[in-house]
Amino acid sequence: MxxxxxxxxxxxxxxxxxxxxxxxxxxxxxxxxxxxxxxxxxxxxxxxxxxxxxxxxxxxxQELKDALLAALAADIPCVTPLGLNDLSAQLAIALVERLGLSGHWRLSTLTTGTEAVEGAIKAALVHTGRSRLLVRCGCFHGASSLAMHITDNELWRSGLQALPCPLDIVYFEHIEEAIHELASGEFAALLIEPLQAIGGGRVCSAQEAEDLLGACRASGTISICDEIFSGLGRCGHYSAMQALKWVVRPDILLLSKSLTGAFFPSANMLMRAPIADSIFDRPGCQKILGSTFANNALGLSVAIASLALLDECLDxxxxxxxxxxxxxxxxxxxxxxxxxxxxxxxxxxxxxxxxxxxxxxxxxxxxxxxxxxxxxxxxxxxxxxxxxxxxxxxxxxxxxxxxxxxxxxxx
Incomplete structure (x- = not known):
């Protein structure tokens, strides 16, 4: 040995x-x-x-190493606790354009995909005032205490029964079941992956997405699309939604993994502006989502270079x-x-x-x-x-x- x-x-x-x-x-x-x-x-x-x-x-x-080395050589501030980072808006604009998002969107740059999932759920809870969550069987959204409950596979909760879930989570297998549940008007959010990576590659088709997200709009439920794995090139497009030819877009879109070239963790949560305002426009809550190394300028520098490289790859x-x-x-x-x-x-x-x-x-x-x-x-x-x-x-x-x-x- x-x-x-x-x-x-x-x-x-x-x-x-x-x-x-x-x-x-x-x-x-x-x-x-x-x-x-x-x-x-x-x-x-x-x-x-x-x-x-x-x-x-x-x-x-090499292109991503060069971007990281250039950022380090420039002595840019990695974090700006009581200030603004000029790279955040650049990344937000680039993502909105490539993902084909219409309307007014806001970007929260976080650290991990699991943090983005929990942030999206918090935003949905605040915006709707509800506490029920609808998720698809076979999904995986992370391994934090909350995210482990957002899957129907008991394996992820083995030995952790002492960590009860604070939410009422309903699992569905087929889209028709979800539409039936949404009609109750009781759910804060629907959380779905366009492609279930850990679930064996099952996809949500364009027609299923249109029906599902339409039911969310009708019931006032926030639709959260988890593209932490499938987004930004993995499915041959900037998103699995585009690869699957979705004509609709969710209320919250989660991205992670590929933007920083596997050098360090980074995640991004795009929210429609009214939802972002619901959670941030409260006394003392202007920084309620985030963590110590969120909105890191080194990560943002590499992310912008990654998008340029992704443009070349997809062409x-x-x-x-x-x-x-x-x-x-x-x-x-x-x-x-x-x-x-x-x-x-x-x-x-x-x-x-x-x-x-x-x-x-x-x-x-x-x-x-x-x-x-x-x-x-x-x-x-x-x-x-x-x-x-x-x-x-x-x-x-x-x-x-x-x-x-x-x-x-x-x-």
Whole structure:
């Protein structure tokens, strides 16, 4: 056992180290570049986890490093506790334009996606004066004390029954059920993901969104769209809503992960102006949403550079064709192993659904043994999630297909 592993187990988390040991290898990663992580023997590992979606451009993208280094060299104030940050409005304008948002919107820049989820719920509670929440089965909105209750999977609350939920949360499976519930006029907010990443890749179609958000408007319910994972390039557009051709927009839109290139945490909450006014325009509440490192100027600098880089990526027909060809090849692999796997893809979010969880685990473990990193969807463990970077090279796609086809042939 290496000294690094010994120290990690002694001072950090021996239980996670033991999981890796049972998988057959405990990689200690010391370098990251593009779609690869390198262990302490400089073995390359193809990374299709991408820091759970945050490394959408791959690791250590030079344009983002340059933006961060320039901000550091300029000695800009990282935080402005009793002042204003001129980068915030620049980012807000850029996001509103790219996301196709009409009307008057306000931006709150926060630290994590979970913080954005809780901030959106607080805003909905204040704006409506209600305390019920409607969420879809299979969702995942974070692992804080409140967010753990906003999923129907009891796994996330195991051993934490002493933390009761302060809200009345209703789960729904089908859109028709949600519309029926909304008619009561009792809900503060509907919280939905256009694409359920941990839920196995299920999407909310344009027609379902129109019906659902229409029911929210009719009942005075705040619609919150969680694009923390799916937004800003992951689904081949600036948002999954656009990729799925939604014609409607929610009242609150949550974004995170990819804007800071996986360098540090950042999240953004876009709210329609009347909702923002409801929560901030109260005595002593002008800074009621936020945290110590929210609205960080370094993060904002990298975010603005990320949007410019994303513009280039989304216009890159060559990169899109590589990804499309990869998905076609996966479908071809699936037809050769009938009933074993089906392929679902929306942009650079690819889900492989297997006949059962055991088969999925076998494939995931076998890929890991071949130094390829992927993710099992915890809310639907028969599904494997692949998150290629928007700039992944053709040889890396080919490497995955070679190993994947060999693994699936063994099933």
């Amino acid at each position: 290496s000294e690094v592993i010994k120290l990690y187990e002694a001072f950090v988390n021996p239980h996670w180290s033991e999981v890796l040991h049972q998988l057959g290898e405990q990689p200690v990663f010391i370098r990251a570049k593009d779609e690869y992580l390198y262990d302490d023997s400089m073995n390359p590992w193809l990374d299709l986890v991408g820091h759970y979606g945050a490394a959408i451009f791959g690791h250590n993208r 890159d027909d060559t990169a899109r064709k590589k990804r499309d060809d990869f998905v076609i090849a996966l479908h071809d692999s699936a037809t050769r192993v009938e009933d074993l796997v089906s392929v679902h893809a929306l942009g650079a979010c690819i889900t492989l659904e297997f006949s059962d969880a055991q088969t999925c685990f076998f494939v995931w473990h076998s890929l890991f043994a071949n130094k390829i990193l992927t993710t099992i969807c915890s809310n639907k463990p028969s599904c494997l999630k692949l998150l290629p970077s928007l700039m992944m090279q053709a040889k890396s796609y080919a490497l995955f297909l070679e190993v994947f086809n060999a693994v699936v042939a063994e099933c």
